[in-house]
Amino acid sequence: MRRVFTTVTAHAVQDGPQSREFVVLDILADEDSPSQQDLAHRLGINRTIMVRLLDRLQETGYVVRTRNPANRRTYVLSLTEAGRSALDGMRHAVAARDARLTGALTEPERQRLTALLTKVVADDGPSAIHSIEHLIAQAHYRLRRLGDHRLAAHGLRTRHFALLPALDRLGPCPQEQLARYLHLTEPAAASLIEELVKAGIVSRGQDPHDRRRYALQLTDLGRARIPAVREALDSMEHDLDDILGPDGAQELRTLLTKLLS
Template identity: 50%
Template sequence: MRVEPGGWTRGPHVETGPQTQAEETAEVPGALPESLTGFVGYLLRRVFARFAACSDGPEDGSRDFLVLDALTGGDWASQLDLAERLGINRTLMVGVVDRLEGRGQVLRTRNPDNRRQYILSLTDEGRSAVEAGRRAVAERDARLTAALTPEQVPRLNTLLARLLPPGAQDLVRGTGHLVAQAHHRLRRLGDEKLAGTGLRVRHYGPLSLLATSGPCPQQRLAQELAISGPATSQLVDELVAGGMVHRGRDPHDRRRHALELTELGHTQLKRVAHAVGLLAAETAELLGPGGEDELRALLGRLLEPAHPGAAEATATARRD
């Protein structure tokens, strides 16, 4: 039975709900906003969206594989601990284990040392599924990272693993899974810094662009952010409901609306910008000397050609 490594302590588990349909399909081809390409978290979200669009199946299948793969090293003494180590929502983890148990790939038994916990064990069916899954992951990753050289792929994986909690770095394999887990973790870390403000990290992009662009039609905002119309509408609705953005008339075309920051919007922009800065500093520390620039350049290469100029922009970008 696997024993938790000494010194690893469980942090607060942040319950984050599933992304809406608008969020899942938000990114569209186009030039990326220069004000955001200096942030690893932003680029990681774009790469995650690109990988998700190329996925062969639902995200549930990815979670199932992560759990099965983690169990190849031995039984896990606590279902909850494994969920937190892999960054899987507790409620979602119950569904994952139910599916795996129903397929005969995982055996769930009471922990004799703690009757409130379940021990998870991999069955022979589960081992066969892991072998097939690893082959599928390798084939998918080869397609997704075709823009990188054979030397760059393992380097990318090493840098992505540094963004995961220490206890998870040896459990998550494959570029696609590393991108997903790193993206989810940075999003949680950023949103934690904004707890109680009514803000999310994703609000930084539209707020910062509106602050510099003045009254701006919603269509132009969508183009500037390189996101879809429905995703833009969702973001704008959130900001309007929060009193941060006002829908007025476009001074250049009175027939359409223009978006403008309110006084509260300017105040909230300072708050979210501070949180984004803290997250960027934390990300740089996790990546180590030179790691931030290196990862940013690699992510930029993965975003070509859907986002022309991304590789060049990210290779030279620096955060203000």
């Protein structure tokens, strides 16, 4: 899921618009939303993120907040004419990205992928999301939150999943090698490594092959955390099985893998 999510977001950043902006405008084009909380729930977006997102859309003149007469503590969200005009252009861009992203799939496979991702994102009811790009992002966020919850007691997050086993396998290695191994950009790898160094899980030693650079390795604490990481990863696999059933979960993995082919 992480590699697919990385590919999707890279294309979105390069091409614009961002999927979250699009889905908010898209759903408001059909009807006003009675509150920010309602919209956040329908789209599976964190409430804090939704507030920031709506602030940006209001600043650009695409969305307007109006005090809800039925509940003065909330605001009705409406799409402006400028927002409708912008949405028309966004639809073409998002549709083009979705088509490019799912180019390796047949139409029945695209429909099945949409259905599976929708269930992961909102297994308690129908989803208002129509963009595969956004569904992949939201599925990634949901699984990441589940993993974060399980790893919190160990001072780790799901973004650290791959690093600990990789360093355990590679042994002392330079940051560039680790980034290549994990298909990460060097800035992304550097940020994650810095978090783990501060937590005492990774140490920077001198590279015996090149004294001008550091070699990264797990500390004793880092090696002790590997079983917890593997247990959390297994639990996330079980979470996916619980949501989709074992056959559905395997089908989702197969379809996502095909996207990367």
